[in-house]
Amino acid sequence: MAAPIAPALPAIPSRSAPEADFDVKMFALFKWATDDFVSFMEAWRAYLETSSTIVDGALNGTTIGQTTPAAGAFTELDVFGSVVVGTPESWTFAASWRGIKVTARHALQATPNAGSVALSSNCAIGPSGWEYTFDAMAGNYAQAGGAHIFNRAVAGVEGDPVTFIETARFEDNGVFKPGADNSQSLGAAAKRWSVVYAGSGAINTSDERSKEQISDLDAAETRVAIAAKGLLKKFKFRDAVAAKGATARWHFGVIAQELASAFEAEGLDAFDYGLLCWDEWWEADVQVPAVYVDEITKLFDEEGNLLAEPITEAVLAEPARIERQTFESAETAPEGAERFDRYGVRYDELIAFILAAL
Structure with a gap:
C-alpha cells in the first residue's frame, strides 16, 4: 500500500x-x-x-518507517523492555536486564544500571538466570566493569540453567588472561603465531614448592647433553625461503629428530623429557550446511484484525560453504582427512640441559 x-x-x-x-x-x-x-x-x-504500526499490541510484520524518502526513516527507537528480531519465539529476560533477541539462538543483553553487556549464543538471561535456548553447546561474550570476558558451556537442554566456564578475558588495563591457571595453550600445533614481540622474556615457574624428584643429571643424560651441544647447526626455514628466496634469514638450533636419536643412542626416551615436543593433527575440507531462519508474515484488514494464520517461511541466512577444519584426533576427524605432524623443541630447557653437562 x-x-x-x-x-x-x-x-x-x-x-x-x-x-x-x-x-x-x-x-x-x-x-x-x-x-x-x-x-x-x-x-x-x-x-x-x-x-507500519503496531495493531492490537502486535506488529503486523511490515516495515516500520519509510526508507523513501529518507526523512521518513526513524532516527531512534526507544523501548522499555526487550526486543525480538528475526524469530517468532519470545523470550522473557531477567527483570534487571534488557535485550535484543536477534535469532532463536542469539541475543544481545545488557543491564541498564550495572554497566554489563553480553552477546550470547544458545542461551539468554531468563527470570532465574542463564538458560539454554536449544539443546546444544552455549557461549557468550560479556563486558563487565571494563573487562571483556569470553565464556563457554557444555551442551545442555533447552530451558535448563547454564553453568559457564570462563575461557579468557581482557582486563580493563589491557592485560590478557586465560580462564584458569596453567590450563590453556596460546596457539596450537596447527595454528601457530608467527612472531611474538615482547619487552622481556617469558617467565617460567621455577619455584621449589612446585617441584619434586629434584636431582642432578645421571651419566647417560650427561652424555646426551654433550652430544646435543654438537648438534647445533645453522639453517633456513622452508616457508621463509618460499616467500623470500635468497633473502630468507639464517637461524640457529638443533634438528629435533637428531636430538631424539641422541637420547635413543643412550637408551633414553626423548619424550620422557620436556625439551622435545611432537604434535599431530588432521585437516579436512568440511561441507558446512546452509542456515535458515523463520520469516513470519501477518496480514491484517483495515480495522487491524488478523486475516489468517501467520505465514512462516524459511529464509536463507547463511549459504552452504566448504570450510577447512582442524581435528585433534583420528576419531574426531572425518573420513579422508589428511594427517599432519610436527616436532618442536623448548630451547630454554635444551640450553639448560646442555649447560648442566659443561
Missing part, C-alpha cells in the same frame, strides 16, 4: 478580489478542509494501521 498523497491546496481568496470570486474560492477552501483533507487523514490512518 503506497503512502497517501496530500490533496492540493485550493487558491486562497484575497479581500481585494470581486465578491463572486471571493465566495467561490472560500467555498473551495471550505470543501478542501471538510472533505479532501479529512479523506486524506483517513487514508493516512488506514496506511499506518496496515503498513
